[in-house]
Amino acid sequence: MKELLTQSVFFGVVISLLCYRIGLWVKKKTGWALANPLLIAVMIIVSFLVLFDVEYETYQNGAKYISFFLTPATVSLAIPLYRQLDLLKRYPKAIVGGIAAGVLTAMVSIFLMSLAFGLNHEQYVTLLPKSITTAIGIGVSEKMGGVATITVVAISITGILGNIVAESICRLFHIEEPIARGLAIGTSAHALGTAKAMEIGEIEGAMSSLSIVVAAIMTVVSVSLFAQFIP
Amino acid sequence: MKYIRQLSVILAISFVAELMEYLIPIPVAASIYGLVLMLVGLVTKLIPLEKVEGAADFLVEIMPILFIPPTVGIMASVEALKEMLLPLCVISVVSTILIMVVTGRVAQAIIRKGRAKAEGGAET
Structure with missing residues (x-):
């Protein structure tokens, strides 16, 4: 049995797809933001691998074919951004100004807290891209010498938290303009936050999904500068 | 095709x-x-x-x-994760809220400033 698994190319693919389906099902049944299909799938797969003493390499043997599509999928993010370009032209100042302020806040706050916690360079750059979409965050983390898998964990925590607190934060801090709300949610909590923004309203949703890619591109540029601050 | x-x-x-x-x-x-x-x-x-x-x-x-395969890779980085779990959680929570507030307030200020200017312009 174990030998078969070790040689199988499809094992990693099938277990990934199957567990994601289970994650989607749990999400649909419970409706909780915490029931994130990606995290559920990963937890089941890790438990399975540990329980049956299957090596990570065995899983990766097939699963690497899934990751193959990561770059093409990230390239494809240009398509939704292109469709929203009209919005960007209509409110250029608020969008660019708001997102730039948010990205700068991310860089400065993560830098200061990393300094306070005494993190080393590797740990610091692992956290720098934590508010952007996973596809781009993984690339940024790897390129700067961080641990991409831990970046994914931080990105997931960020997204789930953003999704849960978005409405209360907007109310508490009197962020009332729908455009400002969307930008705030998308810039801080990427796609998982955007799911909440879409529930709040149409303008919020559109602005939030626009912010995902714009914030990510601004972050790529800023990270290359900020990464040097903790050598 | x-x-x-x-x-x-x-x-x-x-x-x-x-x-x-x-x-x-x-x-x-x-x-x-x-x-x-x-x-x-x-x-x-x-x-x-x-x-x-x-x-x-x-x-x-x-x-x-x-994202599933790269995230499952956490199996190989458990030690590194344990080492920074507390800073990771604190930094994730605090920075997410800060970013949300700053982005929202700055964008809102720009929108309202633009609107006030447009209305002021219409009066004169």
């Missing part, structure tokens, strides 16, 4: 992006070059939207599944 053609365009851009990552000596991942190339192509109409649309939408839709 339509999807194959669309996918070919996306993969070709990914390949050019890989070349750029290899040739340009700054730490930017191939996927970012690819995203910008694709966007420039669409804006300049060098790549018509319908030549990439269907396959691109599919890839964006299944994106969470693509």
Whole structure:
């Protein structure tokens, strides 16, 4: 049995797809933001691998074919951004100004807290891209010498938290303009936050999904500068 | 065949992006070059939207599944994660809320300033 698994190319693919389906099902049944299909799938797969003493390499043997599509999928993010370009032209100042302020806040706050916690360079750059979409965050983390898998964990925590607190934060801090709300949610909590923004309203949703890619591109540029601050 | 053609365009851009990552000596991942190339192509109409649309939408839709293998990789980094679990949680929570508040307030201030100016202009 174990030998078969070790040689199988499809094992990693099938277990990934199957567990994601289970994650989607749990999400649909419970409706909780915490029931994130990606995290559920990963937890089941890790438990399975540990329980049956299957090596990570065995899983990766097939699963690497899934990751193959990561770059093409990230390239494809240009398509939704292109469709929203009209919005960007209509409110250029608020969008660019708001997102730039948010990205700068991310860089400065993560830098200061990393300094306070005494993190080393590797740990610091692992956290720098934590508010952007996973596809781009993984690339940024790897390129700067961080641990991409831990970046994914931080990105997931960020997204789930953003999704849960978005409405209360907007109310508490009197962020009332729908455009400002969307930008705030998308810039801080990427796609998982955007799911909440879409529930709040149409303008919020559109602005939030626009912010995902714009914030990510601004972050790529800023990270290359900020990464040097903790050598 | 339509999807194959669309996918070919996306993969070709990914390949050019890989070349750029290899040739340009700054730490930017191939996927970012690819995203910008694709966007420039669409804006300049060098790549018509319908030549990439269907396959691109599919890839964006299944994106969470693509994150599963890299995230399962956490198995190999448990020690590194344990070491920084507390800072990771604190930094994630605090910075997310800060970013949300600052982005929202700044964007709102810009919108309201623009509106006040427009209304002021209409009165005079």
